[in-house]
Amino acid sequence: MEMSPENILKALGNVEDPDLKKDLVSLNMIKDLKVDNLHVSFTLELTTPACPMKDMLKNACINAIKHLVNSDAQVEVNLSSRVSTPTDISGLAGIKNIILISSGKGGVGKSTVASNLAIAMAKTGASVGLIDADIYGPSIPTLFDLVHAKPSAKETPSGKTLIEPIEKHGIKILSLGFFADPEQAVPWRGPMASNAIKQLFNDADWGELDYLFVDMPPGTGDIHITISQTFPITGAVIITTPQKLAVADTTKGLNMFLMPGINIPVLGVIENMSYFVAKELPDHKYYIFGRDGGKDLAAKNQVPFLGEIPIIQSIADSGDTGIPLVWDASDKREMLFDELAGKIAQQVSIRNRQV
Numbered sequence: 001m002e003m004s005p006e007n008i009l010k011a012l013g014n015v016e017d018p019d020l021k022k023d024l025v026s027l028n029m030i031k032d033l034k035v036d037n038l039h040v041s042f043t044l045e046l047t048t049p050a051c052p053m054k055d056m057l058k059n060a061c062i063n064a065i066k067h068l069v070n071s072d073a074q075v076e077v078n079l080s081s082r083v084s085t086p087t088d089i090s091g092l093a094g095i096k097n098i099i100l101i102s103s104g105k106g107g108v109g110k111s112t113v114a115s116n117l118a119i120a121m122a123k124t125g126a127s128v129g130l131i132d133a134d135i136y137g138p139s140i141p142t143l144f145d146l147v148h149a150k151p152s153a154k155e156t157p158s159g160k161t162l163i164e165p166i167e168k169h170g171i172k173i174l175s176l177g178f179f180a181d182p183e184q185a186v187p188w189r190g191p192m193a194s195n196a197i198k199q200l201f202n203d204a205d206w207g208e209l210d211y212l213f214v215d216m217p218p219g220t221g222d223i224h225i226t227i228s229q230t231f232p233i234t235g236a237v238i239i240t241t242p243q244k245l246a247v248a249d250t251t252k253g254l255n256m257f258l259m260p261g262i263n264i265p266v267l268g269v270i271e272n273m274s275y276f277v278a279k280e281l282p283d284h285k286y287y288i289f290g291r292d293g294g295k296d297l298a299a300k301n302q303v304p305f306l307g308e309i310p311i312i313q314s315i316a317d318s319g320d321t322g323i324p325l326v327w328d329a330s331d332k333r334e335m336l337f338d339e340l341a342g343k344i345a346q347q348v349s350i351r352n353r354q355v
């Protein structure tokens with residue numbers, strides 16, 4: 001068949017994005033198509049740089065052209081991405097997706113997972129922010145070794161004062177912990193807390209963000225209601241541990257998001273502290289807290305199960321030293337967070353396509 005742009009597009013019309021369930025041409029993902037004799041080049045514009053299927057899609061494009069147009073074709077596929085967004089996000093210009101990391105239960109690893117996911121996402125090339133919304137016990141300053149950090153303020157041309165997020169490990173970070181004495185408990189009252197949290201979103205110089213992760217406080221309180229009702233949230237990721245009791249509490253947390261009036265999509269469940277592996281016996285998994293609590297929770301509520309994170313000594317250590325795990329390139333287990341970040345990005349793209 002002739003190597004014409006029409007024939008190339010017809011061939012690419014047979015390649016389906018398995019998440020978005022449509023072909024790449026209808027999805028408007030093929031850009032800058034150029035054909036020169038046997039040489040064809042185009043850009044495949046993905047909905048996220050964290051797309052776990054980018055290589056698969058690229059190969060499918062090459063195969064489609066070789067099989068359906070000309071087996072001698074030389075195909076050059078350039079990958080780019082434009083992260084999708086569920087709304088025009090009027091109040092928060094520039095922030096495409098807000099993702100809440102939440103759980104009905106305390107101590108299940110929300111802050112640890114949020115930090116590592118944010119860094120893993122940024123490593124794919126996405127622009128990423130992280131808000132610590134746990135006003136009563138902010139842990140992001142410790143996790144990032146920023147306990148004494150003080151964000152500066154900047155004046156915009158229109159005269160508004162904006163807080164400058166602190167940049168570390170490739171992400172922009174704000175925590176109310178930056179504005180309080182680390183040794184002192186802050187006696188926030190309900191409305192004060194809500195206003196303070198809103199300021200972290202509204203009055204900060206976030207610039208353009210593909211993903212803004214929010215490390216939520218435990219439970220289902222004022223802060224959850226405020227954030228859910230004030231800002232356009234793409235979705236929530238629920239963290240649980242495998243124990244029955246933890247799952248019971250997280251179920252409440254999950255149901256809160258699905259309540260009418262809140263109505264926030266649940267992007268999926270992550271089970272943390274799933275099992276333990278001893279160095280001496282690397283192939284044996286000890287399920288000390290029970291098994292499949294997270295999987296069951298996801299299945300029961302018909303939301304995706306995103307994965308398990310084992311109990312890892314270095315995760316606990318890295319939390320205490322202020323160096324998140326994914327930053328330590330020598331640790332192979334950082335892959336785990338890369339994979340989870342990819343899955344979350346995938347779910348975000350699917351959601352945004354549905355809106």
Ligand SMILES: Nc1ncnc2c1ncn2[C@@H]1O[C@H](COP(=O)(O)OP(=O)(O)OP(=O)(O)O)[C@@H](O)[C@H]1O
Pocket residue numbers: 105106107108109110111112113134137139216217218272273309310311312313315316317319320
């Ligand atoms: N997979 C893991 N392996 C080992 N330790 C972990 C793991 N996940 C979390 N931890 C440790 O468990 C403790 C609690 O984690 P973290 O503070 O992230 O939980 P949280 O849900 O944010 O708690 P809170 O409800 O108080 O905000 C921390 O000391 C952390 O280092």
Ligand SMILES: [Mg+2]
Pocket residue numbers: 110111112134139215216
């Ligand atoms: Mg926390």
